[in-house]
Amino acid sequence: MSSSSERRTALPRRRDEAKALFRNAILDAAEHVFAQQGFHGARIQDIADHARIAVGTVYNHFEQKEDVLHALLEVRLEEMIGNLRPQPTDPEPFEQKLRCCILRTLRFAEEHRDFHQVALDCGLFAKGTASASNILKEKAVAHFEKLRATTLALVNEGLKCGALRPMDPVPLARMLGGLIRSSSIGMLMEQSHPDLEAEASLLVDLYLNGAGRADRPGRPRDESDLGER
Amino acid sequence: MSSSSERRTALPRRRDEAKALFRNAILDAAEHVFAQQGFHGARIQDIADHARIAVGTVYNHFEQKEDVLHALLEVRLEEMIGNLRPQPTDPEPFEQKLRCCILRTLRFAEEHRDFHQVALDCGLFAKGTASASNILKEKAVAHFEKLRATTLALVNEGLKCGALRPMDPVPLARMLGGLIRSSSIGMLMEQSHPDLEAEASLLVDLYLNGAGRADRPGRPRDESDLGER
Amino acid sequence: MSSSSERRTALPRRRDEAKALFRNAILDAAEHVFAQQGFHGARIQDIADHARIAVGTVYNHFEQKEDVLHALLEVRLEEMIGNLRPQPTDPEPFEQKLRCCILRTLRFAEEHRDFHQVALDCGLFAKGTASASNILKEKAVAHFEKLRATTLALVNEGLKCGALRPMDPVPLARMLGGLIRSSSIGMLMEQSHPDLEAEASLLVDLYLNGAGRADRPGRPRDESDLGER
Amino acid sequence: MSSSSERRTALPRRRDEAKALFRNAILDAAEHVFAQQGFHGARIQDIADHARIAVGTVYNHFEQKEDVLHALLEVRLEEMIGNLRPQPTDPEPFEQKLRCCILRTLRFAEEHRDFHQVALDCGLFAKGTASASNILKEKAVAHFEKLRATTLALVNEGLKCGALRPMDPVPLARMLGGLIRSSSIGMLMEQSHPDLEAEASLLVDLYLNGAGRADRPGRPRDESDLGER
């Protein structure tokens, strides 16, 4: 009885493997080509060439060019959000935990420069941007919201444990996102491979303590510090 | 001083006025259309329609589509940089001056949402981004550098007068840029018209003092403060 | 006042002339290419080549490939219907009038073999046929209906003047259409140039008197003749 | 007489059965899909889906898409010609025999609306039509010729027995074909299920006696009738 029943499961299994293989190859190729040429500049032919497959094959896995982009962003963004989100193994003081999250995110950016390039190009980090909303439409917003929600959750945790100033979490999250983004973009631009640990520490320091000189005159929070002594 | 000699100067003057009129109309239309549809999604026809002129007329003023974008960015960026740069009338303590610069920049972003949309779309705020480098090429870098230099100058002034922590100005500038950008994007996204004065104050506060609670335990700069006593 | 006011009328006039020139050139080319290769086999490039214009120009005059076909059928069918419809100058006895209408229609078919080919290919003479309904959709039905109505009007005239057997005009019209169509198709097939006058006379004779031998035994209408004696 | 020798004959028999099963399933599916979407609009995938088999299987039975159409037309046309051809059991007076042939043909058209649709679409009834000649090439002509020959044979029989007017059989055959075709098309169009017996009688009547009123003045054959008295 085996052969037929085996076929029913073994063949599809192989097929599914092959399917996933092609799909990933296409997404990897797309990541690279989109990063180099932008979404509009990238031709399906280029992606197919990079994946060493035929144009038609791309269309066997994705209905439209846009769907390739969408799938790519979805997959990578999930990974990125996973990195930004606190892990069970992260150390407890919020400052350390934040440092770990940022470090992981920077490492991800370092390892996935192409994706970051694409994400920027698509305005993934800026909901409502023109080409983003035109290419990705509502889906773009969903992508962005996920990232924002994750950042917000991180900030809220900091507020709860008293590590952050008690204030509206939205600007706090916005600031955190801005800092990470600036740093990531800086890395992309410099094409350098900096000391990510140091960079993460610097980011946390700047985020928590600000850019101002601690003992500068008229520092508002010094006054409140005095009051507490 | 015959009428003919007058004509020699008067006529060109009129022509120049007319020329500038068309050029500005094209740039205004382009700002709107690019913001709505993205650079690649915008057709010359669309821009011409918005400016209520013929396509050919666009090509009488700009060699290529890209040149329209370039000119637009150049004009608006100059204005934006002018706003970010400290003015003679700005109040002296660095904190106040910074607040003024940021406020002007946010106001500009508010008034030129379309330009901001375009600038984001073109990765103007992120040198080396795909579509930016493909569309604008070297010129994009020049645009970006100008903005970066202005931010850097502002930070250096803060360092000189002792308002900022003595450290590498590059990350300080990057952080400042990231904050302003985050806030601008936030405004674009929310489609709301917030209290810009309050927003500027908040930004300065966060930039100088950080997001951390001042009296939290183990605050690093408290230690350095101790050392100075 | 002249030049500007002239321009407003003179320029558009020239433009309209040119426009009609191109449009007709496209339709003529399409008639030929569609006839040779069928609608699906004809590429826009082929039509453009035949009209000695660029592909894009075709699209400046017609939104889609289908619209070219539609316009072609509309124009030619109007002409064809004009030929089938009785003219004021046609002689009065219905038989003679019918002969004239058929002769004109056969002449039109002879002179516009290409159109006939296309019309057949599109099932223009058979409402609801597959490719017709797929390519032309509702418009195909409209085309067909016009033709049918014209044939019906002709038959009704014959009924009114007592030249045709008093019966349901629909089968009478159907028969007339079938005869003309068969003859036209025969001409297309034979690639010959027959004596159209003779062909028209033959058609009228067959249509009015039938294919049966007049004096054959058991002829039903002879019986009715008997009753009248 | 071992089981092995049996197999040698039994197995191929089964195989042939299975083969015919698939072949017929494909042709049935093709008949439906071609009728719905036209030859060019029908994808092999559609046909395979309808036959609930895989695309590859179609190509195991037919070399090309066109061959499917060709085989379909061949099979159905043979059947159609068989219906049009007089049967041994048909009653003898030519008029009755003709009535039977037409009735069978109309019944076939009624039962095989899809095939008729396809045949029309392919210009099967009009040799030399564009898409027909492009799709079916010479084979189309062969199909058409068979049908024409059958019609011609029928007409010749009528001539021989004196039921038809002594004249060139080609126009007579053409007229007969045109009448049957008009009626079939009419049925396809109306989507109605008329009384086929009445329709057949009407056709024979019109074919033999024409559409003209028998006692109208100046009827040419009346004169010849007079002469024979």
Add this chain to the structure above:
DNA sequence: CATGAATGAGCTTTCATTCAT
């Protein structure tokens, strides 16, 4: 100099056919 139609290279997408399983 404004105009707007002509141009044609280039792109996305389709689908008949092939072929490894």
Add this chain to the structure above:
DNA sequence: AATGAATGAAAGCTCATTCAT
């Protein structure tokens, strides 16, 4: 022999750019 994914040539359509008026 059935399967269905891979293939890639081919076609419709777009739109930046040109140019005659």
